[in-house]
Amino acid sequence: MVLCFGELLLRFAPDDTAEWLAKNTLDIYPGGSEMNVAFALAKWRVPVSYCTALPENFLSIQLIKKINEQNINTSSIIYNGDKLGVYYLLKGKDIQHTEVIYDRRDSSFSTLQPGMINWDKTLNGIRWFHFSAIAPALSETAALVCGEALQACLEKNIFISADLNYRPKLWQYGKMPNEIMPQLMQHCDLIMGNVWSAETMLDIKVHENIHTINTKENYLQQSKKTSEEIIKRFKKCKVVANTFRFDKQTIEYYATVFANNNFYSSSTYKTDKVIDKVGSGDCFMAGLIYGIYNHLPYQQVINFATSAAFQKLFIKGDATDKSVEEIKSFIQSYV
Numbered sequence: 661m662v663l664c665f666g667e668l669l670l671r672f673a674p675d676d677t678a679e680w681l682a683k684n685t686l687d688i689y690p691g692g693s694e695m696n697v698a699f700a701l702a703k704w705r706v707p708v709s710y711c712t713a714l715p716e717n718f719l720s721i722q723l724i725k726k727i728n729e730q731n732i733n734t735s736s737i738i739y740n741g742d743k744l745g746v747y748y749l750l751k752g753k754d755i756q757h758t759e760v761i762y763d764r765r766d767s768s769f770s771t772l773q774p775g776m777i778n779w780d781k782t783l784n785g786i787r788w789f790h791f792s793a794i795a796p797a798l799s800e801t802a803a804l805v806c807g808e809a810l811q812a813c814l815e816k817n818i819f820i821s822a823d824l825n826y827r828p829k830l831w832q833y834g835k836m837p838n839e840i841m842p843q844l845m846q847h848c849d850l851i852m853g854n855v856w857s858a859e860t861m862l863d864i865k866v867h868e869n870i871h872t873i874n875t876k877e878n879y880l881q882q883s884k885k886t887s888e889e890i891i892k893r894f895k896k897c898k899v900v901a902n903t904f905r906f907d908k909q910t911i912e913y914y915a916t917v918f919a920n921n922n923f924y925s926s927s928t929y930k931t932d933k934v935i936d937k938v939g940s941g942d943c944f945m946a947g948l949i950y951g952i953y954n955h956l957p958y959q960q961v962i963n964f965a966t967s968a969a970f971q972k973l974f975i976k977g978d979a980t981d982k983s984v985e986e987i988k989s990f991i992q993s994y995v
Contacts, residue, residue: 661707662788662949663736665809666694666795667769668712668723670746671938671978687751689938690723691978693792693825696939699979700946700968702731706953711736711782713768715743736782741768749938762829770798772805779812788953789813790945792823793853793861796840797830803840810847823945824853824861837861845894850952852901852945855879855886864889879904880916880925887918901948901962903941903969913970915944917962924959926966927994931973939978944969950984967991 669692674680680687694710701708710732714720716739723744724734745764764770783789789809796803813820822845831837841861845851858864864886870878887900899919906912914928947965956964968987972980982990 661709661733661786662698662701662790662953663709663711663783663786664694664698664701665711665789665791665806666692667745667764667767667798668692668695668710668714669764670744672746672748673751674748676750687976689977690726691939692745693794693823693942693945694790695727696942696979697790697823697946697949698727698732699730700943701949703980703982704946704950704984706950707733709733709736709786711738711777713738713740713772713776715739715741715768717742719744736777738777739768740776741766741771743767745769751936760829764798764830765832767798769795770802773801774804774808777805777809779809783812783816783818786813786816786818788819788821788949790821790823790949792825792945793837793841793857794825794827794830796844797827797837800833800835803835803844806844810844814847819850820848821850821852821945821949822848823941824851824857825941826853826857826860838863842893845890846896848894848897850899850901850948851890851894851897852903852948854902854904855882858886858890858902862890862893864893876904876914876928880923883916883925884918884923887916887923891918899948899952901944901965903944903966905940911973913940913966913973915962915966915969917948917958917965919958922958924962926962929966929970929994931970934973936976937973939980940969940972942978943972943980946980947987963991964988967994 671689673687698710745767748761883902901917903915916925947968951961
């Protein structure tokens with residue numbers, strides 16, 4: 661079973677014309693990076709559990725019921741504090757957009773302390789542990805809890821994956837990402853992100869002229885170089901994946917994976933229409949887990965993950981609703 665660990669969020673999605681005020685309605689989506697991964701894995705019939713901290717109230721009860729309905733095990737969720745994390749983002753925008761508004765300070769998850777979660781019990785029967793860089797970004801104690809979880813996974817020989825998703829507005833407790841993330845990454849078997857997040861969080865430099873030589877070949881060379889450097893620095897890491905999404909008039913999306921000293925890249929997907937950008941990277945992460953968990957060849961892994969992530973751009977909400985069969989069919993039709 662896969663265990664996803666992170667903060668459960670509610671996303672409020674007003675429209676950019678303020679029509680929600682006139683109609684007195686507002687779209688609300690449950691999510692959070694690790695929750696989005698769990699939703700996708702459950703959809704794809706991978707046994708998955710979810711661990712977070714929630715306030716003990718009726719809202720949490722409703723959310724837990726919703727999660728259970730998706731065939732996600734919630735027995736590891738604990739109650740702590742009295743605040744659920746939320747954020748506000750205009751419809752169709754990316755979570756890294758400058759207009760995102762967070763209300764996560766002193767949330768139930770961000771106020772977690774080491775020792776609150778019984779990791780021996782939580783990790784019982786777990787084969788794979790997944791978390792993202794968002795969790796240690798929330799508070800110094802949350803970062804310590806992440807370290808505590810990874811140490812417990814090491815003792816049980818559990819495979820560990822991490823998503824280097826960088827949210828600059830979250831790192832507000834006096835520590836920079838490159839002071840926290842390298843010590844966590846030394847325990848990880850799979851590291852996913854992009855070459856720029858690796859630069860920010862792990863001090864792995866990107867060529868200063870990378871955008872000048874604006875070709876896929878050039879970006880792939882940088883991805884291979886970054887991947888090799890990650891594996892060199894973090895001895896436990898076996899697999900590195902990087903995504904590339906360029907948002908211009910036409911969105912271009914492709915990705916790479918480096919494993920067993922081999923480098924694989926996906927096709928390039930393009931679109932000029934997007935419904936919802938939130939959760940695309942989480943869907944890609946879930947695709948990696950799905951492929952590796954099911955022992956697929958790495959070219960198939962990167963093809964599946966990239967296709968799943970690209971299709972998420974056309975789905976409202978934080979998580980995918982596409983089945984494995986639909987994703988594979990899309991791969992074939994796009995070729």
